[in-house]
Amino acid sequence: MSRFVVVHTSWYQEYINDMKEIISEELTGLEVSFYEVPGSLELAAMGKKVVNKSKVGIAGVIFCGIVVRGETTHYELVATETFREIGNLALDYPDIAIINNVICVENEEQLKIRNKKNTLNNVKGLKTLANSKEGL
Numbered sequence: 001m002s003r004f005v006v007v008h009t010s011w012y013q014e015y016i017n018d019m020k021e022i023i024s025e026e027l028t029g030l031e032v033s034f035y036e037v038p039g040s041l042e043l044a045a046m047g048k049k050v051v052n053k054s055k056v057g058i059a060g061v062i063f064c065g066i067v068v069r070g071e072t073t074h075y076e077l078v079a080t081e082t083f084r085e086i087g088n089l090a091l092d093y094p095d096i097a098i099i100n101n102v103i104c105v106e107n108e109e110q111l112k113i114r115n116k117k118n119t120l121n122n123v124k125g126l127k128t129l130a131n132s133k134e135g136l
Helices: 011-024 040-053 072-092 108-133
Strands: 002-011 031-037 060-068 097-105
Touching: 002 011, 002 040, 011 031, 011 060, 031 040, 040 060, 040 097, 040 108, 060 072, 060 108, 072 097, 072 108, 097 108
Parallel strands: 002 031, 002 060, 060 097
Antiparallel strands: none
């Protein structure tokens, strides 16, 4: 049985819950474990810890978070570092499907439009990538 891991933030809980529901529906019948971290900057570290401590093979990891632009440069710093660290994990663990579902938006209106569609596309991508890597 394939095992999947979802690492998500605690911010914007309503939208994160939507993400988790979509992922659970798409991965029905598969083992899925959820891990929560405070914010986007902590996503990659938790993902790495789970992969390193896992006694059962992990087929894929999807990272879920939301970064909304504010009035300072904090948005750019958080988004850039989060994406870099998740990208590094994909390079460090090439046998595991790793998908970044951190949604970066200007405002909540954009988030409402993108959240469900992006998450559905990304979890489908996770399944496809995991199946592709399994065959190699």
